[in-house]
Amino acid sequence: MALDCVVGIDIGGQTSKLGVVDARGAVLAQTVIRSDTYGADAQAYVDALAEVTLKLIKEAGKEGQIRGIGVGAPNGNYYEGTIAYAPNLAWAVGTSIPFAKMLSKAVGGIPVSLTNDANAAAVGEMTYGAARGMKNFIMITLGTGVGSGIVIDGKIVYGHDGFAGELGHTTAVRFNGRHCNCGKTGCLEAYCSAIGVAKTAREWLMMSDKPSLLRGVDNITSKDVYEAAKEGDELALKIFDFTGTMLGMQFADFIAFSAPEAIVLFGGLARSREFLTEPIERAMNAYCLPFWKNKVKIVYSSLKESDAAILGASALAWEL
Amino acid sequence: MALDCVVGIDIGGQTSKLGVVDARGAVLAQTVIRSDTYGADAQAYVDALAEVTLKLIKEAGKEGQIRGIGVGAPNGNYYEGTIAYAPNLAWAVGTSIPFAKMLSKAVGGIPVSLTNDANAAAVGEMTYGAARGMKNFIMITLGTGVGSGIVIDGKIVYGHDGFAGELGHTTAVRFNGRHCNCGKTGCLEAYCSAIGVAKTAREWLMMSDKPSLLRGVDNITSKDVYEAAKEGDELALKIFDFTGTMLGMQFADFIAFSAPEAIVLFGGLARSREFLTEPIERAMNAYCLPFWKNKVKIVYSSLKESDAAILGASALAWEL
Numbered sequence: 359m360a361l362d363c364v365v366g367i368d369i370g371g372q373t374s375k376l377g378v379v380d381a382r383g384a385v386l387a388q389t390v391i392r393s394d395t396y397g398a399d400a401q402a403y404v405d406a407l408a409e410v411t412l413k414l415i416k417e418a419g420k421e422g423q424i425r426g427i428g429v430g431a432p433n434g435n436y437y438e439g440t441i442a443y444a445p446n447l448a449w450a451v452g453t454s455i456p457f458a459k460m461l462s463k464a465v466g467g468i469p470v471s472l473t474n475d476a477n478a479a480a481v482g483e484m485t486y487g488a489a490r491g492m493k494n495f496i497m498i499t500l501g502t503g504v505g506s507g508i509v510i511d512g513k514i515v516y517g518h519d520g521f522a523g524e525l526g527h528t529t530a531v532r533f534n535g536r537h538c539n540c541g542k543t544g545c546l547e548a549y550c551s552a553i554g555v556a557k558t559a560r561e562w563l564m565m566s567d568k569p570s571l572l573r574g575v576d577n578i579t580s581k582d583v584y585e586a587a588k589e590g591d592e593l594a595l596k597i598f599d600f601t602g603t604m605l606g607m608q609f610a611d612f613i614a615f616s617a618p619e620a621i622v623l624f625g626g627l628a629r630s631r632e633f634l635t636e637p638i639e640r641a642m643n644a645y646c647l648p649f650w651k652n653k654v655k656i657v658y659s660s661l662k663e664s665d666a667a668i669l670g671a672s673a674l675a676w677e678l
Numbered sequence: 679m680a681l682d683c684v685v686g687i688d689i690g691g692q693t694s695k696l697g698v699v700d701a702r703g704a705v706l707a708q709t710v711i712r713s714d715t716y717g718a719d720a721q722a723y724v725d726a727l728a729e730v731t732l733k734l735i736k737e738a739g740k741e742g743q744i745r746g747i748g749v750g751a752p753n754g755n756y757y758e759g760t761i762a763y764a765p766n767l768a769w770a771v772g773t774s775i776p777f778a779k780m781l782s783k784a785v786g787g788i789p790v791s792l793t794n795d796a797n798a799a800a801v802g803e804m805t806y807g808a809a810r811g812m813k814n815f816i817m818i819t820l821g822t823g824v825g826s827g828i829v830i831d832g833k834i835v836y837g838h839d840g841f842a843g844e845l846g847h848t849t850a851v852r853f854n855g856r857h858c859n860c861g862k863t864g865c866l867e868a869y870c871s872a873i874g875v876a877k878t879a880r881e882w883l884m885m886s887d888k889p890s891l892l893r894g895v896d897n898i899t900s901k902d903v904y905e906a907a908k909e910g911d912e913l914a915l916k917i918f919d920f921t922g923t924m925l926g927m928q929f930a931d932f933i934a935f936s937a938p939e940a941i942v943l944f945g946g947l948a949r950s951r952e953f954l955t956e957p958i959e960r961a962m963n964a965y966c967l968p969f970w971k972n973k974v975k976i977v978y979s980s981l982k983e984s985d986a987a988i989l990g991a992s993a994l995a996w997e998l
Contacts, residue, residue, distance in 0.1 A: 443969055494838040508935065510837070515830055517937025518814040519973070527967050528931040532852075540967055611848040615828065615935050617837025647847050647860055649763055653839070 361425035363418070365411060365468075366672025368475060369393055369431035371446035371502050376411060377668040378418040381676075383486055385668060387418040393447060400449040401460065408464035426469045427461065428674030430478025430667055432503070437520035439472050445539035446502060471674040475499070475667065477514045477523060479624055479659075480507030482670025488622055488660040495620045496612055498525065498605075500627035503539070504547040504554075510616055525612060526551070530604050549604050552580040552627050558597050559583050568593065584630045598633035605634070606641025613646050613654055620655035624666065631658050681745035683738070685731060685788075686992025688795060689713055689751035691766035691822050696731060697985075698738040699992040703806055705985060707738040713767060720769040721780065728784030746789045747781065748994030750798025750987055752823070757840035759792050765859040766822060791994040795819070795987065797834045797843060799944055799979075800827030802990025808942055808980040815940045816932055818845065818925075820947035823859070824867040824874075830936055845932060846871070850924050869924050872900040872947050878917050879903050888913065904950045918953035925954070926961025933966050933974055940975040944986065951978050 363386070367376040370393060377388035391410050396403040415424055433444040439458025444450040450457075458470040480497035483489040489497070493512045499505040504526030508515040515522045526547035527540050535544020536557065548554050559578045563570065570593040571586040572578055586594035609621055623631070635656055643651045659666055683706070687696040690713060697708035711730050716723040735744055753764040759778030764770040770777075778790040800817035803809040809817070813832045819825040824846030828835040835842045846867035847860050855864020856877065868874050879898045883890065890913040891906040892898055906914035929941055943951070955976055963971045979986055 510830060510835055511833075513831075515936055517830070518939040519937050519969075521967075521969060522935065522937035524934040524967055528934050529927065529965060532927065542965065542967070607849065607852065611931065612935070614844040614848050615842065615932070616835055617839050617842035619838040645849060645862065647841075647844055647862070649839075649841060 359422050361423055363420045363423050364425050364672045364675035365415065365427040366478075366668040366670070366675065367407070367411070367427060367429045368478065368667030368671050369429065369434075369441075369447070370475070371432070374407060375668055376407075376414060377665075377672065378414055378420055378424075379669060379672040383669055385665060386420070387414050388668060389414055396449055398449050398451070400455045400457075403449050404457070404460045404464050408461060411465055424468050426471060426675035426678030427465065428478070428671040428676075428678075429458070429461070429470060429472040430475040430671040430674075431457065431472060432475055432505070433521075434472045434474045434477075435520040436471070436473040436477070436514075436516050439470070441472070442521075445541075469675075469678045471678050473514070473671075473674055474505065474507065474521075474523060476505030477507040477516075478670035478674065479505075479666050480509055480514060480622075480670065481673045482661060482666040482668075483622055483624065483659055484509060484512075485673050486661060486669050487666060488657045489620065492619050494616065495618045495622055496525070496616065497622045497624060498609075499625040500551065500623060501625035502552055504551045508616060509618075525608070528608060528611070530608055546604065546608050550601050550627075555580040555583055555597060555601055555627065558600060559593070562593060562597065570594070580627055580630070584633070587630070587633050595633065598630060599637045602634040602637025603641040606638040606643075607645050609638065609642045609654075610645030613642070613650050617650070618654060620657050622657050622659060624659040628658055679742050681743055683740045683743050684745050684992045684995035685735065685747040686798075686988040686990070686995065687727070687731070687747060687749045688798065688987030688991050689749065689754075689761075689767070690795065691752070694727060695988055696727075696734060697988040697992070698734055698740055698744075699989060703989055705988060706740070707734050708988060709734055716769055718769050718771070720775045720777075723769050724777070724780045724784050728781060731785055744788050746791060746995035746998030747785065748798070748991040748996075748998075749778065749781070749790060749792040750795040750991040750994075751777065751792060752795055752825070753841075754792045754794045754797075755840040756791070756793040756797070756834075756836050759790065761792070765861075789995075789998045791998050793834070793991075793994055794825065794827065794843060796825030797827040797836075798990035798994065799825075799986050800829055800834060800942075800990065801993045802981060802986040802988075803942055803944065803979055804829060804832075805993050806981060806989050807986060808977045809940065812939050814936065815938045815942055816845070816936065817942045817944060818929075819945040820871065820943060821945035822872055824871045825945075828936060829938075845928070848928060848931070850928055866924065866928050870921050870947075875900040875903055875917060875921055875947065878920060879913070882913060882917065890914070900947055900950070904953070907950070907953050915953065918950060919957045922954040922957025923961040926958040926963075927965050929958065929962045929974075930965030933962070933970050937970070938974060940977050942977050942979060944979040948978055
């Protein structure tokens with residue numbers, strides 16, 4: 359039988375999405391499992407994932423036809439097949455897990471290729487989404503964290519060690535910045551992730567007693583801030599203005615690096631585009647060199663979020 | 679006759695260096711002309727440069743044997759062959775000069791390829807110098823300005839528009855930063871170029887009345903600061919500590935982008951390596967992600983400065 363299908367797996371802090379994908383990019387079957395119920399036991403998670411993967415392949419009627427499995431994961435290393443020091447995955451905190459090898463063994467030897475989740479999303483967007491036809495762009499994922507996938511001359515940048523493209527951990531606030539999950543302070547992720555936006559809301563509510571729809575909300579999330587902004591809430595609108603400005607200032611530095619055609623935004627927080635685009639573009643154009651002003655596009659992912667990640671991860675597997 | 683030689687030209691703010699180079703990288707003849715005595719008249723500069731180039735080719739006994747001319751210039755654009763909006767070249771301020779075309783015409787049709795001066799230096803270092811064998815590194819030129827050439831997978835990064843690699847204009851100080859030649863404020867170049875170091879000295883001398891060898895020096899240059907540091911002058915040593923720290927913090931962000939094997943330092947200010955290396959490494963390792971700590975090398979150019987630039991520019995010409 360021909361090896362005419364692949365599996366794409368997107369590992370997130372809370373859930374992992376997987377799908378069987380054919381050569382034309384159609385997702386034949388997909389499902390979700392939790393990533394966060396295995397404590398520090400990486401083997402337990404791998405075993406559960408392998409079981410579901412094999413079941414899904416069977417459901418799709420593609421047993422014996424899987425060419426390979428592509429995995430996108432936080433801190434996934436393409437060269438080594440490892441998931442290393444990923445603060446949002448309890449079973450990969452402070453250690454390096456030989457994930458590709460473990461998963462391949464657990465699924466009976468199907469080859470596994472692995473990369474950073476944001477790189478996988480960038481590949482998905484380049485192949486099927488908003489970045490089709492682009493050779494130079496930067497994918498920024500605004501989710502629980504802030505990730506990035508950098509494409510130069512049509513290829514993902516992996517760098518010397520496979521860890522390139524950690525733009526969420528560039529420094530947005532150099533001194534007295536917020537603590538970040540990674541152990542540093544002042545990272546872009548500490549301000550411009552979903553968690554960062556919620557933190558800004560909590561901090562600013564404490565700093566004044568102005569009325570706001572957000573006042574009194576338990577465990578504020580970025581979604582609460584979005585809902586309030588839609589109602590015209592002044593504080594919520596200010597929070598998005600601040601978040602977009604922080605992103606735009608940082609994007610100006612990214613442009614100085616690789617001169618991309620566009621910066622593509624993706625992830626849960628990118629759904630707040632109606633409040634983010636204007637401050638991002640304003641700050642980006644104010645902080646970039648004259649010849650880049652109003653040249654670099656801010657675009658939003660055109661794929662369903664789950665599809666982009668699965669498709670991007672699956673694209674890796676075709677190279678196996 | 680075989681086209682077995684090329685010409686490399688390095689255009690700087692004050693002088694332009696040029697050499698005839700053979701296929702093994704030997705500089706057969708070289709000379710220098712001024713870049714800054716032509717006012718806004720780009721054609722006058724091109725004509726003078728063409729005359730000297732043809733004379734040099736004759737001197738080297740290589741008439742009719744020149745395959746091409748490679749040029750490294752501030753704000754040189756590889757795709758378009760232009761020198762655009764270069765604040766340190768009076769004849770290219772606020773405008774875009776079709777330099778490659780003009781020079782080719784003036785030398786009787788020899789093809790001309792052009793790139794950013796720092797990119798040319800990176801190619802020179804990769805081919806003949808400290809970066810031999812490296813596929814992923816960042817070249818930082820610390821001269822009158824701060825330039826950069828980024829190498830990923832063995833190739834210079836040009837980006838969508840040919841202007842990639844302007845790391846001297848990433849933001850080191852976000853608010854109330856120094857004015858930079860480029861029109862922005864707070865750029866790395868405004869602090870960590872030779873001019874930036876001299877400015878730091880002048881500012882800090884005004885801020886205290888502590889004794890220093892630099893007090894009373896007319897028109898302080900970065901070389902004066904270096905000489906004072908060698909004598910153990912406390913203020914001069916502090917200036918290098920500050921400059922190195924600024925560089926190191928910014929380098930941490932560059933690492934997050936392309937995960938290089940090394941950052942290669944080049945240019946006049948890099949001669950102060952005995953005072954710069956320690957603060958650069960300290961700050962870089964403090965501000966980078968855990969898995970990069972103590973991994974990325976800081977190395978210094980191993981080529982004579984004039985040779986590196988000429989050789990790097992000449993390497994471009996072989997592709998013509």
